[in-house]
Amino acid sequence: xKAIADIRKQKDKAAKGEKTxxxxxxxxxxxxxxxxxxxxxxxxxxxELHLSKSGLFGHFGSKEELQLAVIGKAREIFVREVVDxxxxxxxxxxxxxxxxxxxxxxxxxxxxxxGCFFMASAIEFDSRPGQVRDLIADLSRxxxxxxxxxxxxxxxxxxxxxxxxxxxxxxELHALVQEANWSYNLFQNRQAFDQARTGILDRxxxxxxxxxxRLLGKKSAVKKKPAKRKEPK
Amino acid sequence: xKAIADIRKQKDKAAKGEKTxxxxxxxxxxxxxxxxxxxxxxxxxxxELHLSKSGLFGHFGSKEELQLAVIGKAREIFVREVVDxxxxxxxxxxxxxxxxxxxxxxxxxxxxxxGCFFMASAIEFDSRPGQVRDLIADLSRxxxxxxxxxxxxxxxxxxxxxxxxxxxxxxELHALVQEANWSYNLFQNRQAFDQARTGILDRxxxxxxxxxxRLLGKKSAVKKKPAKRKEPK
DNA sequence: TTTTACTACACGAACGATCGTGCTGTCAAC
DNA sequence: GTTGACAGCACGATCGTTCGTGTAGTAAAA
Numbered sequence: 219x220k221a222i223a224d225i226r227k228q229k230d231k232a233a234k235g236e237k238t239x240x241x242x243x244x245x246x247x248x249x250x251x252x253x254x255x256x257x258x259x260x261x262x263x264x265x266e267l268h269l270s271k272s273g274l275f276g277h278f279g280s281k282e283e284l285q286l287a288v289i290g291k292a293r294e295i296f297v298r299e300v301v302d303x304x305x306x307x308x309x310x311x312x313x314x315x316x317x318x319x320x321x322x323x324x325x326x327x328x329x330x331x332x333g334c335f336f337m338a339s340a341i342e343f344d345s346r347p348g349q350v351r352d353l354i355a356d357l358s359r360x361x362x363x364x365x366x367x368x369x370x371x372x373x374x375x376x377x378x379x380x381x382x383x384x385x386x387x388x389x390e391l392h393a394l395v396q397e398a399n400w401s402y403n404l405f406q407n408r409q410a411f412d413q414a415r416t417g418i419l420d421r422x423x424x425x426x427x428x429x430x431x432r433l434l435g436k437k438s439a440v441k442k443k444p445a446k447r448k449e450p451k
Numbered sequence: 452x453k454a455i456a457d458i459r460k461q462k463d464k465a466a467k468g469e470k471t472x473x474x475x476x477x478x479x480x481x482x483x484x485x486x487x488x489x490x491x492x493x494x495x496x497x498x499e500l501h502l503s504k505s506g507l508f509g510h511f512g513s514k515e516e517l518q519l520a521v522i523g524k525a526r527e528i529f530v531r532e533v534v535d536x537x538x539x540x541x542x543x544x545x546x547x548x549x550x551x552x553x554x555x556x557x558x559x560x561x562x563x564x565x566g567c568f569f570m571a572s573a574i575e576f577d578s579r580p581g582q583v584r585d586l587i588a589d590l591s592r593x594x595x596x597x598x599x600x601x602x603x604x605x606x607x608x609x610x611x612x613x614x615x616x617x618x619x620x621x622x623e624l625h626a627l628v629q630e631a632n633w634s635y636n637l638f639q640n641r642q643a644f645d646q647a648r649t650g651i652l653d654r655x656x657x658x659x660x661x662x663x664x665r666l667l668g669k670k671s672a673v674k675k676k677p678a679k680r681k682e683p684k
Numbered sequence: 685t686t687t688t689a690c691t692a693c694a695c696g697a698a699c700g701a702t703c704g705t706g707c708t709g710t711c712a713a714c
Numbered sequence: 715g716t717t718g719a720c721a722g723c724a725c726g727a728t729c730g731t732t733c734g735t736g737t738a739g740t741a742a743a744a
Contacts, residue, residue: 234739235693252578256490260730272732273694281730332578337633341574344636345485345565355637389630389646396633397626400570403577404588413622468719494702505706506720514704687744695736703728710721 239277242267243291246284251292252332254342255285255350285350292335293357300324301364311377311422311430314368318391318418322411325399333403336361337396362392382425390421472510475500476524479517484525485565487575488518488583518583525568526590533557534597544610544655544663547601551624551651555644558632566636569594570629595625615658623654 245266250258260281264274278284304316325334332338340358343351366388372378394417401410478499483491493514497507511517537549558567565571573591576584599621605611627650634643 238693254487254489254575256487259728261728270695271730272696275731276693333574338574340633340637341566341571342487358637386646386649389634389643390627390650393626393630393647393650394623396630397622400573400629401622404573404591410622413619414626416619417623417626471719492702493704503721504704505722508705509718509720512705685744687742689740689742691738691740693736693738695734697733697735699730699732701729704726706723706725708722708724710719712717712719714715714717 235277238269239287240291242269242274242277243287246288247291247295247335248331250285250288251330251335251338255288255339256342258285258288260284282348282350286353289339289350289353289357292330292339295329296324296336299329309368310372310375311426314365314372315418315422317365317368318395319415321395322398322414325395325402326408326411334396334399337399362388365391376427377430378422378425379427387421387425391418394418394421468510471502472520473524475502475507475510476520479521480524480528480568481564483518483521484563484568484571488521488572489575491518491521493517515581515583519586522572522583522586522590525563525572528562529557529569532562542601543605543608544659547598547605548651548655550598550601551628552648554628555631555647558628558635559641559644567629567632570632595621598624609660610663611655611658612660620654620658624651627651627654 242263246258246263249263249266260275261271264271267274278287300317300320304313304320307313307316336354336358339350339354343354366384369378369382369384369387373380373382373384378384394414398410398414401407401413475496479491479496482496482499493508494504497504500507511520533550533553537546537553540546540549569587569591572583572587576587599617602611602615602617602620606613606615606617611617627647631643631647634640634646
């Protein structure tokens with residue numbers, strides 16, 4: 219009986235309320251990336267969508283449930299915008315590089331209003347225990363492990379030196395992209411993307427087996443100055 | 452007239468209300484680092500200090516003024532805990548390394564409840580125009596420039612290769628410490644500090660003039676694995 | 685085919701709590 | 715006796731949440 223109803227629900231075209239729910243989350247995810255998951259307010263969200271507070275609230279049952287659903291939606295978008303494109307490249311160093319490039323591009327084209335959704339909410343919730351914090355931590359860890367995993371696969375393919383510590387490499391690559399996100403959103407500094415790219419290529423060059431250096435170009439990055447910049451202080 | 456008043460204020464022993472003001476800011480800065488500058492609430496702050504809302508409010512006149520004052524207090528603490536100790540070392544690569552080490556230590560001993568105050572508020576306010584945002588951006592930029600500046604000084608002293616792009620170097624060093632802050636606060640991962648240190652030494656080794664390598668030790672960091680870690684997925 | 689029963693979805697009104705911000709009064713120090 | 719630091723009280727707005735109601739649409743009963 220319950221099973222039959224469930225099947226119907228799945229086969230039916232987007233159970234009407236499900237469509238509304240998705241529209242709510244689509245709007246919420248952008249507000250949350252700019253104002254934070256706590257700054258995301260039910261009243262404000264309802265206004266923006268011309269819904270009543272209570273009507274909107276009914277879809278989630280609590281603010282925490284809303285926040286969790288928003289994170290899920292953000293994950294969905296991140297997969298669509300970053301993971302899927304990168305995973306079209308062949309495995310190994312090509313895909314690893316694609317993951318980082320797609321990630322940088324996603325920050326640069328401001329897929330979320332307030333910069334990378336996950337970095338923003340990680341910092342917002344890192345000292346607020348609860349389901350929200352746990353979910354963000356899980357997703358962050360999972361992405362970091364995906365990077366490390368691809369580096370390890372590159373080792374198996376003989377593209378990266380097997381003496382390279384892939385955990386250390388993932389840490390540094392991740393750091394560079396997050397720094398670009400930070401710099402771009404705080405200073406509107408687009409140069410940060412090039413700086414991140416330079417660092418990424420440099421890290422990979424260090425770890426690449428001699429025969430594959432051509433894949434990444436030959437010049438050492440750190441020791442080449444770009445255009446002069448003005449002296450501070 | 453105004454000048455005289457200012458002098459008096461400085462010479463007098465903590466103009467009575469000034470002491471209260473400092474106590475307020477001391478408490479506020481820790482709440483703000485954990486709950487955010489917006490999550491920092493006047494009522495909550497008053498409760499914690501056994502003051503009335505209005506009494507506390509009178510010291511600042513508006514929430515934005517309170518936020519600005521809190522940032523100033525955080526800057527003061529950062530200078531005391533990080534800048535001053537690091538500036539006791541001799542100029543050049545020694546001081547540069549000291550700045551990064553003190554910074555890591557400051558994150559590691561949780562000087563602020565919620566991790567690095569400035570990273571947290573930078574991300575919170577990066578898409579909220581206003582005085583608060585501007586002040587945070589100024590301080591962040593200034594710290595980044597201080598790092599770059601010391602690197603440039605190390606070049607003058609012949610400790611760093613003059614072909615090294617100091618802007619790029621500062622970007623990467625800054626990235627490593629911020630990543631450690633992120634990782635530690637989100638995952639309680641103390642290993643992140645070693646990873647940051649490893650990356651820092653590696654960057655500096657790359658840029659160090661051959662004669663000074665002994666200052667940093669001789670082993671290449673990226674290609675040395677530490678203890679085995681479990682395989683994810 | 686019509687009636688009935690039930691569910692899904694959304695609304696408006698209101699709850700108590702808390703937000704930032706004023707105004708007024710009091711008490712102590714200069 | 716003037717000034718500065720605070721408390722007390724109250725304000726309008728907004729917070730998350732609950733409740734009762736209304737309206738479609740669908741399923742079963744007549």
